[in-house]
Amino acid sequence: MKYPLILIAITFFVGCSSQQADIPVTENFSADTTSVEDKPEPLYCNEEVKVGAEQTNLYLDLLKDKRVAVVGNQSSMIGNVHLVDSLKNSGINLVRVFSPEHGFRGDADAGEKVAGGIDEKTGLQIVSLYGSNRKPTPEQLADVDILVFDIQDVGARFYTYISTLHYVMEAAAENGKKLILLDRPNPNGHYVDGPVLDPKFKSFVGMHAVPVVHGMSIGEYAQMINGEGWLANKVVCDLTVIKCDGWDHTRFYELPVAPSPNLQNMTAIYLYPSLCLFEGTVVSVGRGTEKPFQIIGHPKMEVDVLEKLYSFKPMPNEAAAHPVLEGETCYGYDLSGSDIRELRTKAKLDLSYLIEFYTKLKMGSAYFLKSNFINNLAGTDQLKSQIIAGKTLEEIEASWQNSLTEFKLKRKKYLLYTDFEN
Numbered sequence: 001m002k003y004p005l006i007l008i009a010i011t012f013f014v015g016c017s018s019q020q021a022d023i024p025v026t027e028n029f030s031a032d033t034t035s036v037e038d039k040p041e042p043l044y045c046n047e048e049v050k051v052g053a054e055q056t057n058l059y060l061d062l063l064k065d066k067r068v069a070v071v072g073n074q075s076s077m078i079g080n081v082h083l084v085d086s087l088k089n090s091g092i093n094l095v096r097v098f099s100p101e102h103g104f105r106g107d108a109d110a111g112e113k114v115a116g117g118i119d120e121k122t123g124l125q126i127v128s129l130y131g132s133n134r135k136p137t138p139e140q141l142a143d144v145d146i147l148v149f150d151i152q153d154v155g156a157r158f159y160t161y162i163s164t165l166h167y168v169m170e171a172a173a174e175n176g177k178k179l180i181l182l183d184r185p186n187p188n189g190h191y192v193d194g195p196v197l198d199p200k201f202k203s204f205v206g207m208h209a210v211p212v213v214h215g216m217s218i219g220e221y222a223q224m225i226n227g228e229g230w231l232a233n234k235v236v237c238d239l240t241v242i243k244c245d246g247w248d249h250t251r252f253y254e255l256p257v258a259p260s261p262n263l264q265n266m267t268a269i270y271l272y273p274s275l276c277l278f279e280g281t282v283v284s285v286g287r288g289t290e291k292p293f294q295i296i297g298h299p300k301m302e303v304d305v306l307e308k309l310y311s312f313k314p315m316p317n318e319a320a321a322h323p324v325l326e327g328e329t330c331y332g333y334d335l336s337g338s339d340i341r342e343l344r345t346k347a348k349l350d351l352s353y354l355i356e357f358y359t360k361l362k363m364g365s366a367y368f369l370k371s372n373f374i375n376n377l378a379g380t381d382q383l384k385s386q387i388i389a390g391k392t393l394e395e396i397e398a399s400w401q402n403s404l405t406e407f408k409l410k411r412k413k414y415l416l417y418t419d420f421e422n
Contacts, residue, residue, distance in 0.1 A: 053083050056078070069096050072084065073151055075257045129167065136167070149168060151184075151218065153259070163207050192215035192404065195399075222241060270343040279373065287314060302361075315327065
């Protein structure tokens, strides 16, 4: 089933107005009770930010008289106009579109095979970069001069758009093609945390030696891929990054379009780096409900007599064809009402729920999936071992601090924006 393009309009959010006129996020203050001095800082800086795609004056000339392929999805927007439509309207010769996990229109479930085809609106060929064809082939690039990459990332290592970026850069380098990356703000770009990936656990949900939360825009990340020699055979991509204007790592940007079907609002996006680790366990993160990555639960979770736990039942829907614990009543927590400012101020990976569910479910190692997917997500087998061994949250966090310090020094070389540590 098709999943509709979701504009995020979070009714309990307040903040500065977005550049998209149909997203109501303007603060509403009563003039007779609140002075200018008493008004809180806006939640989001959208009004002052121009993403890379909006700055057409910086890249259109590079595309003229060239055969162009776009790597994009539903987040590749310039205001209310898709990048593909904008380029076509500007007379750019587009030859095809490459789409990542979730598809060009963002309507596929996580891990679902994404088929190629023809875009009904433009007639352009769409080539899926998920499944067996994760890397553009020489044949698919033979009639292409320049690739334009424009996809909204969320700043977590296991969010697979940065893996797609790696393979696109690699293919471009191997086939002598230039890549123009149109940068976008990282909504979780205000901190760095979590274990750094051990190369033994490299996979499509973690390809590089970075922590779970890397604190870089996708443009900065691309520079690190090049600079650290992570592409096959040390090839280097001919890369140009069109920076965002008006954003840095201390500024919070509200994503105007859902980056994937199960990250439907900013609460889910802020919780995602911590809650996604549950996908390596028997616990549901709310796929198949109206609150994915905002609720967590399991049928055998103990209900404390002093605290009535939240209950929900995962069922197939447009964003999850076969959700974990389908049809079973799960008990746990509803985090959808979390205070946005508090989520951002925390600025750290929160493993407290992961540890609590392990303790209360009393399943031992059966808490983790037999596939050991938790190791791919964490980028290490230490986290699983530490939880089973009964290590405290503080002990677990302390175990990755040295590697985090080393990573942060490496990261500084590739930053394009004022950092939160400066």
